[in-house]
Structure formats: structure tokens, C-alpha cells
Amino acid sequence: MTSQQPEQVKAELGVIPETALWTLYQRAAEARRPDAMLHDPKAVELVDRLDHPFAERFGTSPLQARLQAMRVACFDREVADFLEREPRGTVVCLGEGLETQFWRIDNGRAHWLTVDLPESVELRERLLPPGPRQRYLAADATDLGWAEEVDRSHGVLLTAQGLLMYLRPAQVRALIAGCAELFPGGSLVLDAVPHWFARLTRSGRMRTHGYQVPPMPWSMDAGERAKLRSADPAVAAVRDVRPSGRGLAGALLPLALTVPPLSTRRPSVTVLDFAERPGRP
Numbered sequence: 225m226t227s228q229q230p231e232q233v234k235a236e237l238g239v240i241p242e243t244a245l246w247t248l249y250q251r252a253a254e255a256r257r258p259d260a261m262l263h264d265p266k267a268v269e270l271v272d273r274l275d276h277p278f279a280e281r282f283g284t285s286p287l288q289a290r291l292q293a294m295r296v297a298c299f300d301r302e303v304a305d306f307l308e309r310e311p312r313g314t315v316v317c318l319g320e321g322l323e324t325q326f327w328r329i330d331n332g333r334a335h336w337l338t339v340d341l342p343e344s345v346e347l348r349e350r351l352l353p354p355g356p357r358q359r360y361l362a363a364d365a366t367d368l369g370w371a372e373e374v375d376r377s378h379g380v381l382l383t384a385q386g387l388l389m390y391l392r393p394a395q396v397r398a399l400i401a402g403c404a405e406l407f408p409g410g411s412l413v414l415d416a417v418p419h420w421f422a423r424l425t426r427s428g429r430m431r432t433h434g435y436q437v438p439p440m441p442w443s444m445d446a447g448e449r450a451k452l453r454s455a456d457p458a459v460a461a462v463r464d465v466r467p468s469g470r471g472l473a474g475a476l477l478p479l480a481l482t483v484p485p486l487s488t489r490r491p492s493v494t495v496l497d498f499a500e501r502p503g504r505p
């Protein structure tokens with residue numbers, strides 16, 4: 225008997241959608257480690273299925289993979305906490321790419337909506353066909369038309385993981401303001417790169433192997449996160465999500481993150497809670 229190998233899929237993506245291959249590759253690299261801090265067999269399966277020169281293009285960096293996994297774990301923790309409170313809630317993943325969070329966190333009852341650019345959604349549909357509680361929308365996240373598709377009956381959590389840095393600052397403010405107005409009582413989990421990092425991408429000096437990290441127009445130092453409140457009066461609270469690690473590094477990390485410049489100039493994950501009624505924090 226011969227075992228049937230799944231069909232290999234070629235990924236031909238534009239510059240920004242290709243960034244989802246980079247994050248996928250990092251998650252899979254971490255998940256392959258015997259001491260992995262992220263359990264993500266679906267990511268490993270996808271990397272094996274994709275006909276893409278991952279290693280030649282992105283290189284191999286266990287540190288990069290671990291840092292990426294720490295960021296992902298912050299998002300997973302927030303989504304899992306939300307599903308504890310709202311088991312039948314809707315998780316809206318803006319710019320979801322080939323994220324496999326559904327397979328890590330789903331509780332068997334929640335609804336999941338992916339919003340991403342058409343070419344990314346096309347690849348996602350081929351590799352990760354949606355189940356009955358999942359929907360994929362090919363749409364620009366900055367055009368808030370997708371909000372009409374969201375089931376609000378059991379609470380809404382929005383995520384923008386690895387997305388906002390590719391938007392212009394005015395688009396980021398408008399997206400936050402729109403979400404705050406359209407999802408009263410909801411929350412948005414987002415991540416940001418610090419200004420020094422975004423400057424390196426814009427000057428073309430952020431290269432790994434054959435890969436040129438695309439320019440990042442929007443950035444935010446961790447110490448500036450309170451300013452996100454000014455995007456809209458309905459942004460009622462702003463909260464930092466601290467990563468945790470493993471072993472000695474894991475124990476020291478929370479302490480290290482309280483000391484400047486790490487406390488203020490590091491990549492960050494932030495939760496914005498929206499007022500129950502727009503305009504009334």
C-alpha cells in the first residue's frame with residue numbers, strides 16, 4: 225500500500241502577502257523543536273506542503289523563531305481568555321495570512337472570520353479549507369465593509385497580528401477608530417514594531433539572507449501605547465500584553481521588560497477595549 229502525499233502547493237505572493245510565509249515559517253521552526261514553546265503541528269504541515277524555498281529565502285534563526293512564538297503566544301492567550309468569557313463569541317482575524325490559531329485555540333463553539341487580501345485568502349482557502357464555523361473574506365481590512373459580516377450576538381474579539389506595520393499611520397488610526405465605533409464592548413489585540421526597527425526596514429537595511437523585509441510605514445514604541453486612546457473616544461482602555469518564555473530566560477524576561485530601553489522601545493502587543501456605547505468610555 226502506498227501512502228498518499230498531499231499535493232504540493234506553490235506560493236506566488238506579492239511582497240506584503242509573502243510576509244505571512246515568513247511568520248508561518250518561524251512558527252513551524254519553533255514548533256519543530258523538542259522544547260517548543262508553541263504547539264503548532266498545522267504550521268509544520270503547511271510548511272511541508274508549500275513548494276517554497278523557505279530556508280534559502282528567510283534563513284534559519286532559532287532566536288527569531290522563539291521571539292515570533294512569544295508574540296504569537298500573547299495573541300493566543302488573549303483569544304483563549306476571550307473564549308473563556310464568550311465561548312460562542314466571534315474572533316475576527318484581520319490580515320490573518322496563513323495563521324493556524326484556529327487549530328491551536330478553537331473551543332468547538334466559537335466563530336472565526338478571516339479578513340485578508342484576495343491573493344492571501346486564495347492561498348489560505350487552498351491550504352486550510354474553512355470549516356463550518358470559519359469564514360474567509362477577501363477584503364482590504366482598512367475598508368470597514370467587512371464589519372457588516374461579523375456576527376455580534378455573542379461578543380467580538382478582533383486581532384491584527386502582524387498587520388498594522390504595513391499600513392500608513394492615518395489608516396491605522398482610522399481602522400482603530402472604526403473598530404471602536406462598530407464593535408461596542410469588543411476588543412482589538414494588535415502588535416507594533418518600535419520606531420528604530422521600522423526605520424531600518426524603510427532604509428532597506430533589514431535583510432535576512434535573500435529576503436528584504438518590506439518597508440513598515442507604521443510603528444509605535446511600547447512606551448507610547450497610551451496614545452492609541454486618542455484614536456477615538458470609544459477606546460476605553462489600553463493594556464500591554466507581556467510575553468512569557470521558558471526556563472531562566474522566561475523567568476528573567478518579565479523583569480527585563482520593565483527596564484529602559486527595553487520597557488519603552490521593544491516590539492509590543494496591546495489590547496484596546498472598546499466602550500459599551502461609542503463615545504462613552
Ligand SMILES: C[S@@+](CC[C@H](N)C(=O)[O-])C[C@H]1O[C@@H](n2cnc3c(N)ncnc32)[C@H](O)[C@@H]1O
Nearest residue numbers: 241243244247319320321340341344364365386
Ligand atoms: C506579516 S503577515 C501576518 C499574517 C498572520 N497574521 C501572522 O501573524 O502569521 C501580514 C498579513 O497581512 C495581510 N495584509 C496586508 N495588508 C492588508 C490589508 N490592507 N487588508 C487585509 N490584509 C492585509 C497580508 O496579506 C498578510 O497576510
